[in-house]
Amino acid sequence: MKCPYCGFAQDRVVDSRESKEADSIRRRRECEKCERRFTTYERIDEIPYMVVKKDGRRERFDRQKILSGLLRACEKRPVSSTQLEKVVDATEQYVMDAQERERSTREIGELIMDHLKGLDTVAYIRFASVYRDFKDVREFKEELEGLLEGNRSSKGKK
CATH class of the missing domain: 2.40.50 (OB fold (Dihydrolipoamide Acetyltransferase, E2P))
Structure with missing residues (x-):
């Protein structure tokens, strides 16, 4: 001081x-x-952390909303609650690290998908299908092909 x-x-x-x-x-x-x-x-710092939606609306960051989306994506998958908690913690920290106290849903969604891709590919696809709002099977197929292509190139590098 x-x-x-x-x-x-x-x-x-x-x-x-x-x-x-x-x-x-x-x-x-x-x-x-x-x-x-x-x-x-x-x-106490009372300015809330905000999330900027695709349509420009702003709403408070809700940790529970992230966790519920992850729980839906990981339903019946071998992903532990500890692993999900780590993803939520990392996401919350990412939002808190923002200088302007806000992040776009695009940034947050990409961060979560990066974490899910390393945990479980099925959970990743489930989350991506909702997050990216696939319009038809073709978009879904393109995402799967991209994921498979990434797995092939990473296996070739070993």
């Missing part, structure tokens, strides 16, 4: 108290250079 009087960056906390409403913490600090005291307040 910079001292408001001399700009020095080192201080010590002399006293801490919760506000009457319990929504912030008041701290009395003392500058280690000029020894003057000043007050700071800490508040």
Whole structure:
């Protein structure tokens, strides 16, 4: 915390108290250079993380929504709940790392599909079919061929 009087960056906390409403913490600090005291307040960051939908609408990031989509894609597949939790954690961290506090559904969907591709190809295809909104069997076939082509090229590299 910079001292408001001399700009020095080192201080010590002399006293801490919760506000009457319990929504912030008041701290009395003392500058280690000029020894003057000043007050700071800490508040919870209440700006939500947002997801930008394909049509431009914005909605709050919902961790549970990601998990339920993954559970549907991985139904009756050999993917553990621990693995799904890791995918959700990585997705949430990705959204939180955004400078503008928002990410597009396209970015989030691609990240999830990258994780699923490594876990289970059937779950990946299930998720992709909903996420990419396949219009017909041809689009579904193209995605499968791309996946199979990727497997062939990765096997050839070993």
